[in-house]
Amino acid sequence: MKKIFERTESLIDVPTHYCSGCGHGVAHRLICEVIDELGIREKTIGVAPVGCAVLAYDYWDFDVTEAAHGRTPAVATGIKRVRPENIVFTYQGDGDLAAIGTGETIHTANRGENITVIFINNSVYGMTNGQMAPTTLIGQKTSTTPSGRDIWTSGYPLKISEMLAILPGVSYIERVSMHSPAHVLKARAAIKKAFQYQIDNKGFSLVEILSTCPVFWGLSPRDAIRRVQDEMITEYPLGVLKEK
Amino acid sequence: MTEKILMCGNEALAEAAILSGCRFYAGYPITPQNELCEYMARRMPEVGGTFIQAESELAAINMVFGASVAGARAMTSSSSPGISLKQEGISYLAGCELPAVIVNIMRGGPGLGNIAPSQSDYFQAVKGGGHGDYHCIVLAPASVQEMVDITRLAFELADRYRTPVMILGDGLLGQMMEPLVLTGETPVLLDKDIKRDKPWALTGCKGRPPNIIRSLLLEEGALEELNMRLKGRYDEIASKEVRFEGFFLEDSDIILVAYGTTSRVCKGAMKEARAGGIKVGMIRPITLFPFPSEAIAKASKDVDAFLTVEMSTGQMVEDVRLAVEGKSHVEFYGRTGGGIPSKEDVLDRIKSIAGARAS
Numbered sequence: 001m002k003k004i005f006e007r008t009e010s011l012i013d014v015p016t017h018y019c020s021g022c023g024h025g026v027a028h029r030l031i032c033e034v035i036d037e038l039g040i041r042e043k044t045i046g047v048a049p050v051g052c053a054v055l056a057y058d059y060w061d062f063d064v065t066e067a068a069h070g071r072t073p074a075v076a077t078g079i080k081r082v083r084p085e086n087i088v089f090t091y092q093g094d095g096d097l098a099a100i101g102t103g104e105t106i107h108t109a110n111r112g113e114n115i116t117v118i119f120i121n122n123s124v125y126g127m128t129n130g131q132m133a134p135t136t137l138i139g140q141k142t143s144t145t146p147s148g149r150d151i152w153t154s155g156y157p158l159k160i161s162e163m164l165a166i167l168p169g170v171s172y173i174e175r176v177s178m179h180s181p182a183h184v185l186k187a188r189a190a191i192k193k194a195f196q197y198q199i200d201n202k203g204f205s206l207v208e209i210l211s212t213c214p215v216f217w218g219l220s221p222r223d224a225i226r227r228v229q230d231e232m233i234t235e236y237p238l239g240v241l242k243e244k
Numbered sequence: 245m246t247e248k249i250l251m252c253g254n255e256a257l258a259e260a261a262i263l264s265g266c267r268f269y270a271g272y273p274i275t276p277q278n279e280l281c282e283y284m285a286r287r288m289p290e291v292g293g294t295f296i297q298a299e300s301e302l303a304a305i306n307m308v309f310g311a312s313v314a315g316a317r318a319m320t321s322s323s324s325p326g327i328s329l330k331q332e333g334i335s336y337l338a339g340c341e342l343p344a345v346i347v348n349i350m351r352g353g354p355g356l357g358n359i360a361p362s363q364s365d366y367f368q369a370v371k372g373g374g375h376g377d378y379h380c381i382v383l384a385p386a387s388v389q390e391m392v393d394i395t396r397l398a399f400e401l402a403d404r405y406r407t408p409v410m411i412l413g414d415g416l417l418g419q420m421m422e423p424l425v426l427t428g429e430t431p432v433l434l435d436k437d438i439k440r441d442k443p444w445a446l447t448g449c450k451g452r453p454p455n456i457i458r459s460l461l462l463e464e465g466a467l468e469e470l471n472m473r474l475k476g477r478y479d480e481i482a483s484k485e486v487r488f489e490g491f492f493l494e495d496s497d498i499i500l501v502a503y504g505t506t507s508r509v510c511k512g513a514m515k516e517a518r519a520g521g522i523k524v525g526m527i528r529p530i531t532l533f534p535f536p537s538e539a540i541a542k543a544s545k546d547v548d549a550f551l552t553v554e555m556s557t558g559q560m561v562e563d564v565r566l567a568v569e570g571k572s573h574v575e576f577y578g579r580t581g582g583g584i585p586s587k588e589d590v591l592d593r594i595k596s597i598a599g600a601r602a603s
Contacts, residue, residue, distance in 0.1 A: 065458070068309075074298070074307050075307070077296070078270070081310075082315070
């Protein structure tokens with residue numbers, strides 16, 4: 001019988017610590033599939049964030065370092081400048097990339113560092129029990145916006161990918177989602193393209209992935225997926241934002 | 245290179261870093277260490293190294309973290325307010341057991357303070373600075389030549405003990421020019437050297453199991469194990485790496501304790517006091533962590549008093565008192581906020597201590 005689906009080499013065969021319906025597992029897998037397809041596992045160096053994915057190295061079978069919260073792109077910059085022949089990517093949540101690490105994100109992109117950023121936007125702080133993220137939608141209830149995000153006190157959902165797209169140093173940005181099998185495949189294609197940009201020395205590439213956090217959205221996994229489709233995509237439209 | 249040349253401390257330190265095989269520098273401008281940053285911007289491209297003017301001190305120290313992860317000899321520099329910002333990164337370097345060299349050309353504080361020389365970051369440098377149970381090795385040069393020599397030592401100790409090392413200078417040492425000799429060059433680590441000498445570094449996992457660099461240890465007992473391993477390393481450092489310069493330790497009634505710029509002032513005062521018949525000696529710590537406690541303890545049996553002189557309101561003096569353990573008197577004289585103790589000031593203190601002890 002022909003084997004048509006199996007665990008990809010870069011993904012370690014261990015039980016997951018992620019919650020049911022969480023998007024991290026799928027995103028981890030897509031990255032690993034792309035790395036294996038491109039044959040770059042042995043020269044890839046990952047930079048894990050602070051947040052739920054802080055334990056990403058438990059799932060990835062290649063070199064990985066931790067980074068302080070938000071400093072992820074600065075760490076990746078140091079690695080890539082020392083080892084331009086390696087493939088360096090960061091994996092960051094919305095708090096890491098668009099709140100505490102905004103400065104590092106913008107300046108790493110602006111320098112056109114030849115790294116790849118995988119940005120998981122689930123509009124909430126999962127690791128610390130569901131507080132507001134910079135990407136939290138207007139009206140979304142979180143533990144620090146108990147009556148829903150109010151623009152007068154908490155501002156607006158931060159569209160950092162759009163902000164980054166105007167920088168000349170940025171080569172490729174695409175926003176994708178994982179709320180249907182077709183979208184998962186599109187996300188996979190975007191991740192592969194981003195890594196290919198780095199392999200081709202084209203500079204800074206970023207894929208924003210709209211993801212789910214059923215636990216801190218207070219929804220079932222199925223309803224969480226619906227929320228991505230019905231609410232998140234409206235605020236964060238999918239598609240290529242920059243392509244050089 | 246053995247001929248004498250003239251350089252300011254900041255530039256001499258930068259050149260010494262390059263001679264020590266440092267090929268990665270990231271920094272953010274702040275007075276009074278800008279010459280160091282600017283020198284690196286000029287020199288690094290010439291030697292095929294990397295210079296990055298970071299967007300902040302936070303970014304700079306984390307770029308150094310990344311370069312160290314990748315196996316390079318890496319350095320950052322700043323002055324007091326900027327060093328405060330780097331503390332997060334220094335704690336992560338310590339927790340991840342990563343070598344790096346951090347230069348603090350101290351200025352007045354707290355807050356924005358001023359840009360005059362100071363020694364008021366002693367507590368921050370020696371007692372931890374960032375969060376968690378850790379130490380940096382702290383080296384205190386007292387001349388431009390020693391800034392050169394200590395920089396080489398800093399990189400060697402950082403690699404040997406897999407720990408961040410801080411060079412604690414001050415605005416005066418950074419700015420002043422003195423003749424110096426730049427000695428021997430350390431070969432830059434090639435990729436094969438890194439793979440051999442730093443098997444923990446992230447180089448891509450070809451031919452070996454993946455390496456993970458982390459300080460997050462959630463499994464029961466795992467963090468305590470790291471903490472105790474670090475403690476063991478600090479104990480080893482304390483037993484092997486104490487460096488100080490002693491003057492007349494066998495023949496003194498009063499011993500001065502001072503490091504860096506103030507030690508030079510004290511040396512002059514010591515000589516003058518001895519010429520005037522007062523038996524004064526000096527201990528000049530070169531390593532502030534580890535601290536030369538044993539030498540001070542040993543001297544405390546035979547002297548009437550110690551006089552600690554600092555450009556602070558009294559920081560290192562606490563470590564002197566701990567070492568003396570009440571066996572002798574410990575006096576303090578300090579200037580702060582940009583004030584520098586003069587030889588005459590120190591001499592007056594010496595005379596008053598000598599007078600009080602005689603009466």
